[in-house]
Amino acid sequence: MAARFALVMLATMAMVYAAQAGDPELTTDFFVPMGTNKADLNGDYFTSMVFRGEPAVPEGAKIGVKRITSDSFPVLTGLGVSSxxxxxxxxxxxxxxxxxxxxxxxxxxxxxxxxxxxxxTNKFYTKELQAGDVFVFPRGLVHYQINLSHKPVIAYVGFSSSNPGTVSLPATLFGSGIPDNVHMAAFRVNQHVVDKLQAPFKM
Structure with a gap:
């Protein structure tokens, strides 16, 4: 019985740890891609020039983004940061x-x-930020940013993961193929409304 209790406790602790864990822990100073000789690396490996200049905004769009994650900057792998x-x-x-x-x-x-x-708890928080202000969006919580002013805005973002992932609610809900009857039941709307919400993601 004691052994079984200990096993259950160990499994519970493992699940709690897994739920709280971020990026996998490194067992070396930093990540080196397979097939790369660490002795051949220099300062270039730790340098990204992606943020030189402002992000380009695609034609027809109103927002432009430059990202530095472990996908594009391998040294970040396992370090728990990206930008x-x-x-x-x-x-x-x-x-x-x-x-x-x-x-x-x-x-x-x-x-x-x-x-x-x-x-x-479905509580909404909002703030108008000016140059130099910092705002935190805790992991997994729904959030947005919008420029309501008449001038361009530039912001830098840091993440506590080398690849935090992004789940865009509009695209996920209305551009992923969720059946129409699910939307009609969940949002209590008719087919016409669902079609209208899905239209921008069917181009």
Missing amino acids: AQIKYLPGGINPPHTHPRGTELLIVQKGILTVGLVDT
Whole structure:
């Protein structure tokens, strides 16, 4: 009985640890890609020049993003950090989304940016940020940013994961193939409304 209790406790502790864990722990100073000789590495391996200049905003869009994650900058693998630089034109929005693997720290470099956050009790938090202000979006919580001003905004973002992931609510809900009858039941709307919500994601 004692052995069984100990096994259950061990399994419970493992699940709690797994739920709280972020990136896998490194057992070396830093990640070295397979097939790479560590002795051949130099300062270039630890350097990214992605943030030189402002992000380009694609034609027809109002937001541009430059990202540095472990996918594009391998040295970040296992270090629990990544970053992004975002440019918001007037009216530009980073729509409601979550980051399942990382907390986000946003710093406004230029302009005025309005942000919003919803916690697990459905409480809404919002703030108008100015240059130099910092806002935290805890891991997994729904949040957004929007430029309600008449001038461009530049912000830098840091994440507590080398690859935090992004789940965009509009695209996930209405562009992933969830059946229409599920949407109609969940949102208590008719087929016409569902079709209208799905339309931007069928292009």
